[in-house]
Amino acid sequence: MNSPSLGARKKIRLGDLLVEHGIIDDVQLRKALASQKQNGKKLGHILIENGFTSEGEILTLLSKQLGMPLIDLANYRFDQSVVKLLPETYARRYRAIALERSAKGILVGFSDPTDIFGFDQLVRLLSQPVQPAIVRESELLAAINKIYKNPASLSKTAGELGQDVARDTPNTSEETPQADAEAPVARFIQTLFESAIESRASDIHIEPEENIIRVRQRIDGRLKEEIVNQKNIASAITSKFKIMAGLDISEKRLPQDGRFNYDILGHKLDVRISTMPSQFGEVIVLRLLDRTDGIPDLTTIGMGESLQTRFNQFISRPNGLVLVTGPTGSGKTTTLYAALQQINTPDIKIITVEDPIEYRLERVNQIQVNSRIDLTFARVLRAALRQDPDIILVGEIRDGETAEIALRAALTGHLVFSTLHTNDAISTAIRLVDMGVEPYLVAAAVNVIVAQRLARTNCEKCALPTALEAHQIAWLTATYGEESVQHSYYKGTGCDRCNRTGYFKRKPIFELLELSTELTELLRESRYQAFTDFAKQHPRYISMAKAGLEMAKTGSLSIEELMRLIGWND
16 A cells, blocks of 8 residues: 555644634634633634635645645536545545545545545555545535435435334533534534435424424425435434533423524524423424525525616605515514614614514614513513614514504604514405404505415426426416516426426525505505505506516426415416
8 A cells, every 4th residue: 555645644733724824813812722721613614714814725735735636516527436435434424525546556646635544544444545635514514415325325324223223322512512422412413414305404304203204405496305224313313403402301291492503514504492291202393594695685685677776766765564475484474684784774763672682783772572481572672662663574573562662653753663464465454454453554554565475486497498388388378468478487307406396496486565555545445455456456566476477487497386476366
């Protein structure tokens, strides 16, 4: 066996190297080293998390210092036969991937080129010379998930955990998975989250049954299922998640809710957990909120230029109520946060009343309701009005009392934002009246109502023009008129990028209703059917059906998905 590269064996002190090249200073290094003693994380990760440097700066410097190539895995053409020379367990353990074979040996990409122990282990494992290269950890783990097929990895990790539980040694310590990376429970959780990030899942469902555990991920609004045969691991997984969220692990008879943060593959996840007792154990649902990119702004959430211009006019007013409606998980809160982000300036005081707080906003007083101590929306809202706010966000209007307080606040010089669960913008005003609010109050206070839903968009890589089927032609003609069937429409055919579904990611479709003088008069008179009929014909009403058809004409939305979203409107 040839001796490994001297470059890989060179002992390097990353902190000193970064200071020497002026990337960080001594104070930052000392702070990072102190953190490292407390949490045991790698120094590079701590420096990046604290914003002292970036992954790119570190890897570029190491590449030059060690004489190793820096390889972009995002656009790399992998040779499956070479990659699988390195078993998946070792690839994940040592954060490495085999890239190509040559007369010099095997080119292996390392996310940590200073890991001499890992390098030596792989030299012994591969039984041939190893030529080290440097790769980004996020790209490395994404490649491992794709090449080794992560569902198999989940089953494998579950098998290891099952054996561990069978020996009565389940890991339910209070250490985080990152700190206890070799423990089977921690590896299972890490693999679970890696799979979710790779698949762009918004929720993870863990459902124990009599002999199996059903693990389902909600991807672009639809659940994708995987079966885990190790039923005996359910209790260990549940206990670990409860500890991470600060819940009571001894309480298995009642539902519990909590949250925790988890960093994985370069993504910062805010995880909301809900447990529910069932016949065969506790069902766990994890909602994943990715904070990596921060809060989107109104220009990037997909509103469209004309609708955004009109919406900006309403959120710039000094008072009134701005309502965003739609089903659960349709992005209502994200839209309102984007609006707050736009108008959040030092001369304006903003208070939010939420359940739960989803994003952290600078300069904003955010209050979490807690029904167990009678800290309800209505109670907090009354108190918030005594805090001299300019703008108030009420996370959700759930009852008539909260609705009336919010509307009266909008009439007394405050700009109020809130959400409501209704099917469309037109029915929202009538729904407020149904909740017990006086019609004149709704008419006087509401500025604009925006309804939204999330639509699965065509995968750009495999979308092709598609011929309309007979029932689609009939539906388009009945809904939009004969002219609508003259356009070319696209649909994804399925590829590796979209996991053969034809869809990749989701975008919101919006509709907007401005309460004009005529509409407010009809509301005051309680003429609800006339209100509905007039609103549908109003020239300034942008319907979801119209917005969806425009998106379909651009090729980003399939007719099949459009029918699924607004078919109830035909």
